[in-house]
Amino acid sequence: MDILLIGSGGREHALAxxxxxxxxxxxxxxxxxxxxxxxLATCVPIDPMDNAAIVDFCREKNIxxxxxxxxxxxxxxxxDALEAAGVDAFGPTQAAAQLExxxxxxxxxxxxxxxxxxxxxxxxxxxxAKMYVRQQGAPIVIxxxxxxxxxxxxxxxxxxxxxxxxxxxxxxxxxxxxxEVVVEEFLEGEEASxxxxxxxxxxxxxxxxxxxxxVGDGDTGPNTGGMGAYSPAPVLTQELIDEVMTEIxxxxxxxxxxxxxxxxxxxxxxxxxxxxxxxxxxYNTRFGDxxxxxxxxxxxxxxxxxxxxxxxxxxLELPEAEWDERTGLTVVMASKGYPGSYEKNxxxxxxxxxxxxxxxxxxxxxxxxxxxALLAIGxxxxxxxxxxxxxxxxxxxxxxxxxxxxxxxxxxxxxxGWRAIARExxxx
Ligand code: AMP
Ligand code: GLY
Numbered sequence: 001m002d003i004l005l006i007g008s009g010g011r012e013h014a015l016a017x018x019x020x021x022x023x024x025x026x027x028x029x030x031x032x033x034x035x036x037x038x039x040l041a042t043c044v045p046i047d048p049m050d051n052a053a054i055v056d057f058c059r060e061k062n063i064x065x066x067x068x069x070x071x072x073x074x075x076x077x078x079x080d081a082l083e084a085a086g087v088d089a090f091g092p093t094q095a096a097a098q099l100e101x102x103x104x105x106x107x108x109x110x111x112x113x114x115x116x117x118x119x120x121x122x123x124x125x126x127x128x129a130k131m132y133v134r135q136q137g138a139p140i141v142i143x144x145x146x147x148x149x150x151x152x153x154x155x156x157x158x159x160x161x162x163x164x165x166x167x168x169x170x171x172x173x174x175x176x177x178x179x180e181v182v183v184e185e186f187l188e189g190e191e192a193s194x195x196x197x198x199x200x201x202x203x204x205x206x207x208x209x210x211x212x213x214x215v216g217d218g219d220t221g222p223n224t225g226g227m228g229a230y231s232p233a234p235v236l237t238q239e240l241i242d243e244v245m246t247e248i249x250x251x252x253x254x255x256x257x258x259x260x261x262x263x264x265x266x267x268x269x270x271x272x273x274x275x276x277x278x279x280x281x282x283y284n285t286r287f288g289d290x291x292x293x294x295x296x297x298x299x300x301x302x303x304x305x306x307x308x309x310x311x312x313x314x315x316l317e318l319p320e321a322e323w324d325e326r327t328g329l330t331v332v333m334a335s336k337g338y339p340g341s342y343e344k345n346x347x348x349x350x351x352x353x354x355x356x357x358x359x360x361x362x363x364x365x366x367x368x369x370x371x372x373a374l375l376a377i378g379x380x381x382x383x384x385x386x387x388x389x390x391x392x393x394x395x396x397x398x399x400x401x402x403x404x405x406x407x408x409x410x411x412x413x414x415x416x417g418w419r420a421i422a423r424e425x426x427x428x
Pocket of ligand 1: 118141153155184185186187188191213270281282
């Protein structure tokens with residue numbers, strides 16, 4: 001079948017890499033793609049937010065199946081538009097994508113279905129929100145309700161900081177996303193992510209991972225989209241995975257079904273492993289980036305088969321997905337200055353050398369100059385991925401790959417995997 005993939009990040013390069021390995025994939029197109037994806041697919045310059053243009057393209061090329069990578073097109077109703085035009089797609093409808101698009105929606109669902117999550121209240125004005133904060137005390141967490149590119153969450157150490165954050169939200173710092181504010185209890189523990197592929201009724205585990213959101217070593221500095229990840233996450237033991245599937249994922253699917261918005265696609269649970277057990281921090285309704293870059297290389301099953309089954313409600317007919325036992329670890333190479341401003345069109349060399357050394361290199365913000373040189377055009381630019389029998393080994397393999405890449409304007413964190421590696425050291 002002919003498949004159209006939507007997106008242009010490292011996540012989409014990893015998806016393209018895996019999709020093209022499927023027996024079911026004849027032709028792969030990507031809108032808009034990047035220089036890495038262009039080696040695997042035909043890239044077409046269509047805006048992922050232009051539903052009509054995507055539908056037109058699908059008609060023109062007789063596309064059989066569309067895979068949506070990022071969250072914005074999902075929240076923008078792309079899957080609804082495709083379904084209305086009779087094109088099969090993988091990903092939730094706009095109503096189901098509210099699990100990511102509205103924190104208040106998700107919190108209310110958790111409350112109704114007894115899904116463990118931080119205690120919370122929703123507010124549409126500052127005075128009431130501040131009154132609640134004063135009652136609860138600090139630390140406390142202030143969240144803009146809508147999509148804010150990962151920036152709409154403020155962990156306030158004091159009541160004053162919390163009140164300032166509430167003012168900032170209602171004054172429009174996060175645009176429309178901050179028109180409603182969720183105030184919630186501060187949870188203590190280690191964070192980990194669990195992915196499930198869902199067909200509206202059934203969920204199948206799609207792996208675990210840990211991300212590194214802060215820009216600096218030791219988890220310091222501002223938040224980013226993610227500076228590196230590894231999979232599986234050893235903190236998520238089989239027992240905890242079973243608990244998350246039964247206490248969090250399954251009731252969520254039941255709740256979405258009951259609301260008339262069955263969830264099809266990837267449910268990405270951001271979890272806090274607290275002393276009282278796993279608690280849901282947030283849902284995303286798509287693969288993580290960079291988590292996808294370590295999940296796809298470990299997935300042994302056919303991705304197209306899984307996605308087709310999820311979109312047609314027949315996941316139960318498939319066996320559990322199979323995984324490579326090894327650990328995958330990816331290091332993000334970003335443009336100096338990221339997550340702030342950075343220079344564009346700087347030249348990168350040596351990607352082939354990293355690949356020869358055994359690393360998988362997934363592109364994010366890359367492009368080719370007219371003479372074929374690889375250029376950095378974004379904040380997060382490359383994902384260098386290594387594998388090993390432990391997180392320590394996978395980290396070594398990934399950084400060996402990074403060392404082969406010559407890019408003056410690039411930087412990485414030097415400690416991706418540090419929590420798991422510290423635990424591995426403590427055991428040996
Ligand atoms: P979110 O965008 O909801 O994932 O939040 C971004 C980050 O804020 C999370 O990855 C956590 O590190 C942190 N966070 C969010 N909610 C809480 C909470 N209730 N308690 C502690 N940390 C939180
Ligand atoms: N890496 C975090 C995310 O994809 O939201």
